[in-house]
Amino acid sequence: MQRQRTKRAVEHFQMSECQEISQDDFDLSRQKYHLSQMKFYIQTKYFQSKKFSDYFHEVIEEQEAASSTQIKFGQIFSLLLSFNCEIFIHGGAIRDLILNLPIHDIDGEYFCSKDKMKSLCDEQFMQKIFGQCHFLPSGHLILGQNLFHNYTFDPFEAYPMETVFTSPMYTNEYTTNTIFYDVNSRIIIDITGYGLYDTFNRIIRLTIANPNERYLWLNEQVAKPYDGFKKLSRYWKLRADPHKYLPAPLNQTLIHTDEFIIENVKFLWKNQTSAIENIFRKLYCDLIRGDLNNQSLCYLQSNPYNSSLDAFLNYDRVFERDMGSTWFNENILQKNINHFYVQTTNKHRVSFHLYEFLFVFACILILVLFLLFYKKCSTYERIH
Incomplete structure (x- = not known):
């Protein structure tokens, strides 16, 4: 019953139900909750939506109530706020909530000092949340590890807020993944100004508007080497089912998104x-919830679940359609880029070898008995 009620909550959720507010209104709303002021990019837009906020908190409550869930998002938010650490949710979780798609993990930003977050990680999360907490020198917080379809993933990750908003806009990926939700003031923050519109209309748009910045977007290595290249592979995650995004129409952007992605x-x-x-091997392996080893081979512990296999096949289909069958065959199929391997456990391997041994042993035993019987018969014939 709870799940049915949640689905109805966003059944008719439209862009028109998001009321745009000013930067001043955003500041006043945060002051009402005794929260500090925040400054974003100049093109950032702010929205309020009671329907989305209610739905977001319903989903969190559902997740809290699930007995099989190890990481409780609501508990994390409450604990952070009790220590004056604010949390902003962003990216795929917000996008998929708007589209009424299921979420499995949450990415976000926190607004408090790195020292405080490290202390919370060491002293609070390890005791109060049943998971693992890792805090990296960069301020990257990784909380818990869950097993989903034989694939270990991190349910909650967060970065320092100042790291995100002091980086140039070209470090961000696509507009639909740059929507933030202020958990405390319940305000939606669209840092590019296009994110909400593009999500409702399922449009893929680069986060930069100036064509001269396209190659900054592509060659970006601020956080990790080849981060810009990784943006290319994620283009088809949005193109494939269940998202079914299309590149931004030419009358809405100065950049031919599809041509730019495919050509590069x-x-x-x-x-x-x-x-x-x-990069593409790892993305394929992530889709199937596998483990990419040092030899760049994707292994699974057992046969993939239908949902993982669907995601894998959906990506494959739209990737081949956009790139062309000839290119796809030469560069993906013939090089085994999209191959994965289902491996048996050690126990099964041992059992398999044991059966082989027993079979061979039985054959040898039968042969020995036959020879003994034959020898006995021959001796009997000579005597008579």
């Missing part, structure tokens, strides 16, 4: 072959 994938496949192949 083909260019990099010729000139940065190893790097781009490994």
Whole structure:
């Protein structure tokens, strides 16, 4: 009953139900909750939506009530706020909530000092949340590890707020993934100004508007090497089911999104072959919830679940359609980029070898008995 009620909550959720507010209104709303002021990019827009806020908190309550869930998001938010650490949710979780799709993990930003968050990680999360807490020198918080379809993932990750909003806009990926939700003041923050519109209309748009910045977006390595290249592979995650996004129409952008993405994938496949192949191998492996080993081979502990296999096949279909069958066959199929391997456990391997041994032993025993019987018969014939 709870799940049915949640689905109805966003059944008719539309862009028109998001009321845009000013930066001043945003500041006043935060002051009402005794929260500090926040400054974002100049093009950032702010929205209020009671329907979305109610739905967000319903989903969190559902997740809290699920007995099989190890990481309780609501408990994390409450604990952070009790220590004056604010949390902002962003990315795929917000996008999929708007589209009424299920979420499995949450990414976010926190607004408090790194020292305080490290202390919370060491002293609070390890005791009060049944999971693992890792705090990296960069301020990256990784909370808990869950097993989902034989695949270990981190249910909650967060970065320092100042790290996110002091970086240039080209470090961000696509507009639909740059929507933030202020958990405390219940305000939606659209940092590019296009994120909500593009999500409701299922449009893929680069986060930069100036065509001269396209290659900054592509070659971005602020956080990790080849981070810009990884943006290319994630294009088809939005194109595939269940998202079914389309590139931004030419009358809405100065950048031919589809041409830019496809041309650069083909260019990099010729000139940065190893790097781009490994990026796509890892993405394929993540889709199937596998584990990419040091030899760039994707292994599964057992046969994939239907949902993982669907995601894998949906990506494959739209990727081949956009890139062309000839290119796809030569660069993906023939190089085993989208291959995965189902391996048996050690126990099963031992059992398999044991059966082999027993079979061979039985054959030898039968042969020995036959020879003994034959020898006995021959001796009997000579006597008579």
